[in-house]
Amino acid sequence: MRIAVTGHRELDPATTQLVDDAIRERLAQVRADGLAGISCLADGADQVFARAVLDAGGRLVAVVPAAEYRAGLPAEAHAAYDALLAEAAEVRRLEFTKSDPEAHMAASRHLLRHADLLYAVWDGRPARGWGGTADVVREARELGLPVEVIWPDGATR
Template identity: 55%
Template sequence: MRTIGITGHQGLPEAVAAEVDARIRRRLNEPVLGVSCLADGADQIFARAVLDAGGRITVIVPADQYRDGLAEHARPGYDQLLARADSIHQLHHVESTEQSHLDASAEMLDRVDELWAVWDGQPARGYGGTADVVALARERGLPVTVFWPDGASRDR
């Protein structure tokens, strides 16, 4: 079974999220093992699509306080997806910080055959953002597939 990791933007505009979801679902032509931190946006879109396609998910939890740092609207989805995970790997950070998030992404990359990125191609807005994870995957020689609708913007 292929193992695919996800990185991507949070807080996607509704139309962008719908298009990204459709593109990911079209690309999932077999059950896979998806590895995700279940953040708002790309991570949760990917995890739902993997499960709907008959795949399994592994969750990397960056820190004890990770859930508390998620946007309030993303917490129910996080809880639902976490409950459906095949396995959960908790890192030893307490606070949910940029460093704990990057460490979780590095752990995710250790476990995957390829990375899918919901990325607009722009530099990361903070340390450990999507662009940084894509760069780390490429440094490690992992194949990276980018999902981003032409002309789309992250800002509403």
């Protein structure tokens, strides 16, 4: 089972814990020997999902949207990004230099093309900018890719 993730960034600690618990509960229902998680490793949902996949015994596939991607992440997310990237079984680097919405949406499309299922850590609201979670969910649905929305009771943005 190849599961990709899209989701909100800048989650507060309480929401992060709720999301982490919900993802781990879902992953517990998937055979670890066939599990591959596909993530861009951004702060928030991406990193929570990636760590949960590894902890469940799955393979992590990291998709790096652009050469400048890490620099565009918040400084407090760099250590987790570096650690997850180092633990990834496979790293796919797209040929963009600038970390912008175009590169991010291209990376999301790459995730969708290589997944059997999309976990969307999403509050159900429209995207704040092009290429946001809502756009990725819409595109997945247009492709016929199953989407599981994860937004636990009590989660806030």
